Amino acid sequence: NETGSKNFIEQIIEKDIAEGHCETVRTRFPPEPNGYLHIGHAKSILLNYGLAAEYGGTFNMRFDDTNPTKEKEEFVESIKKDVEWLGAKWNGDILFASDYFPQMYEAAVGLIKKGKAYVDDLSAEEIRQYRGTLTEAGKESPYRNRSVEENLKLFEEMKEGRYADGEKVLRAKIDMASPNINMRDPVIYRVAHMTHHRTGDKWCIYPMYDFAHPIEDAVEGITHSICTLEFEDHRPLYDWVVIETGYKTSPEGNPKQIEFAKLYLTNVVTGKRYIKKLVEDGVVDGWDDPRLVSLSALRRRGFTPESIKMFVDLVGVTKSQGSVEYPMLEYCIREDLKLKSKRMMAVLNPIKIVIDNYPENQTEYFDVPNNQENPELGSRKVPFSRELYIDAEDFMEEPPKKYFRLFPGNEVRFMNAYYLTCTGCEKDADGNVTLIHCTYDPATKGGNYPERKVKGTIHWVNAPTAVNAEVRLYENLIDEEKGVYNEEDGSMNINPNSLTVLNKCVVEPELADAKPEDKFQFVRTGYFCVDSKDSSKEHLVFNRIVSLKSSFKL
Ligand code: ATP
Ligand code: MG
Ligand code: MG
Numbered sequence: 001n002e003t004g005s006k007n008f009i010e011q012i013i014e015k016d017i018a019e020g021h022c023e024t025v026r027t028r029f030p031p032e033p034n035g036y037l038h039i040g041h042a043k044s045i046l047l048n049y050g051l052a053a054e055y056g057g058t059f060n061m062r063f064d065d066t067n068p069t070k071e072k073e074e075f076v077e078s079i080k081k082d083v084e085w086l087g088a089k090w091n092g093d094i095l096f097a098s099d100y101f102p103q104m105y106e107a108a109v110g111l112i113k114k115g116k117a118y119v120d121d122l123s124a125e126e127i128r129q130y131r132g133t134l135t136e137a138g139k140e141s142p143y144r145n146r147s148v149e150e151n152l153k154l155f156e157e158m159k160e161g162r163y164a165d166g167e168k169v170l171r172a173k174i175d176m177a178s179p180n181i182n183m184r185d186p187v188i189y190r191v192a193h194m195t196h197h198r199t200g201d202k203w204c205i206y207p208m209y210d211f212a213h214p215i216e217d218a219v220e221g222i223t224h225s226i227c228t229l230e231f232e233d234h235r236p237l238y239d240w241v242v243i244e245t246g247y248k249t250s251p252e253g254n255p256k257q258i259e260f261a262k263l264y265l266t267n268v269v270t271g272k273r274y275i276k277k278l279v280e281d282g283v284v285d286g287w288d289d290p291r292l293v294s295l296s297a298l299r300r301r302g303f304t305p306e307s308i309k310m311f312v313d314l315v316g317v318t319k320s321q322g323s324v325e326y327p328m329l330e331y332c333i334r335e336d337l338k339l340k341s342k343r344m345m346a347v348l349n350p351i352k353i354v355i356d357n358y359p360e361n362q363t364e365y366f367d368v369p370n371n372q373e374n375p376e377l378g379s380r381k382v383p384f385s386r387e388l389y390i391d392a393e394d395f396m397e398e399p400p401k402k403y404f405r406l407f408p409g410n411e412v413r414f415m416n417a418y419y420l421t422c423t424g425c426e427k428d429a430d431g432n433v434t435l436i437h438c439t440y441d442p443a444t445k446g447g448n449y450p451e452r453k454v455k456g457t458i459h460w461v462n463a464p465t466a467v468n469a470e471v472r473l474y475e476n477l478i479d480e481e482k483g484v485y486n487e488e489d490g491s492m493n494i495n496p497n498s499l500t501v502l503n504k505c506v507v508e509p510e511l512a513d514a515k516p517e518d519k520f521q522f523v524r525t526g527y528f529c530v531d532s533k534d535s536s537k538e539h540l541v542f543n544r545i546v547s548l549k550s551s552f553k554l
Helices: 008-018 039-054 073-085 097-113 124-130 148-160 209-220 229-244 272-280 295-301 305-315 326-338 509-513
Strands: 026-029 058-063 117-120 169-172 187-191 205-207 224-228 256-260 342-344 350-355 364-369 379-384 387-391 411-414 419-427 433-440 467-474 499-507 519-522 526-530 540-546
Touching (some): 008 224, 008 256, 026 039, 026 224, 039 224, 039 295, 058 073, 058 097, 058 209, 097 117, 097 148, 097 169, 097 205, 097 209, 117 148, 148 187, 169 229, 205 209, 209 229, 295 540, 305 326, 326 526, 326 540, 350 499, 379 509, 467 509, 519 540
Parallel strands (some): 026 058, 224 256, 350 433, 467 540
Antiparallel strands (some): 117 169, 169 187, 187 205, 350 387, 364 379, 411 419, 419 433, 467 499, 526 540
């Protein structure tokens, strides 16, 4: 692990340690409890947690709940669950930025006393206009030069509830001529008569993000405050706040803001606003619909924390914005489940066969390894008798060339069992095949008979002991040909075939006891996970996590 292989954040941290700016590394994950976490947040969580672990430091879990309009307790619970699920262990108790409202208030009063903040009576719209644009300088507010005494009195009155929302704000007094608009006297406190999910009606003034966040970091002793690129222009303000409020003396000190590129997936909806719309329009069934990439949806679909960690590591940490292909995430779950999951037989689209020369009322059991590549997963007894189910796709009455599966006159291997030869089929009045006739060769027991080569191997389920199941197959929610958003009206291009429900599937009896979130490989068809919401012992439901074939190569 030489410096060359370290990402740019590790390099900053190591320099800070070497130069004595910090002794231990302290990071945090600071979500706003206003929605569910998604795969992008997983990157931030694992990055912050991973850096703390790498340098023997600590990782804080902090809710950034300084904006009471959108925050809800429901989200606090789901976020906690997702962070725990990813295996990111936070230091001590969960923290809430709202617990630091007193420190933030004191810091604001301190700025006023230093002549570094003032109460402004301009409206939000006027302030916006006065701040100018990239090409047009800012203009000072007529209230900018109020005395310290007047500002202290007015700010106190704001806190006491003497003013309506928007009537007065507190602004930092920085530089209206700065080329960086963020530095043109940003608003740091506003009046908002709202009930906060934790502090209730105690406060009617609330700090703005750019003022609150650096103080939250400073109060907790965070050394490296990692955020996404859109905050790059806010870094001078971050430093201004922690320096002017006395938490550090120079921009080189800690806490220090570091920006990295957000994680985006090609043709995947991650934005909260858009997911919300999909939920409200009934396109998906809730925030945890397995077609979404919220962490609760990925968990329900069958992704593991390990696969998400592998994915995030593969993507890496950079400052250049890009978009990653979804098949890379699929690659990671296949890699993770390959040796971990049992390989079972499930028939998604069953059709019955009868072995006419096999004794009636006889069942034999084959000892089948659960995973040929991982003997640690043991083996199981798989029943076999005269009547079996195979997949309808594995039989054709009149096959095309190069079809090596079952057709009249052809012999194929029934996985782990025998070689069977098809002798014909029965059909209903409409010409649909209802039953396939076969014979078996007792000499081929175990399905391995090198003396006679067969080209096809198919899977099957013993009919008398078969367990019924529903299987849900997924495609991308987005029409990939068209891209996520319709250029004309900004609506989303939805793939009408994103969900296929197969409700006549049959699986091995061993699967009768499968529990929610259990994961299996179904031979030849993919990796599947027991649905945590809709599956029960009486009605098993499996979600396909991913098929076996990959379009992604590392
Ligand atoms: P969204 O708008 O998608 O909900 P957000 O930035 O509003 O994202 P926050 O609750 O503020 O969500 O995010 C908590 C942390 O997660 C922040 O530090 C933020 O930078 C980070 N984060 C959010 N989205 C991504 C992403 N796509 N990739 C990496 N980190 C992200
Ligand atoms: Mg957010
Ligand atoms: Mg945010």
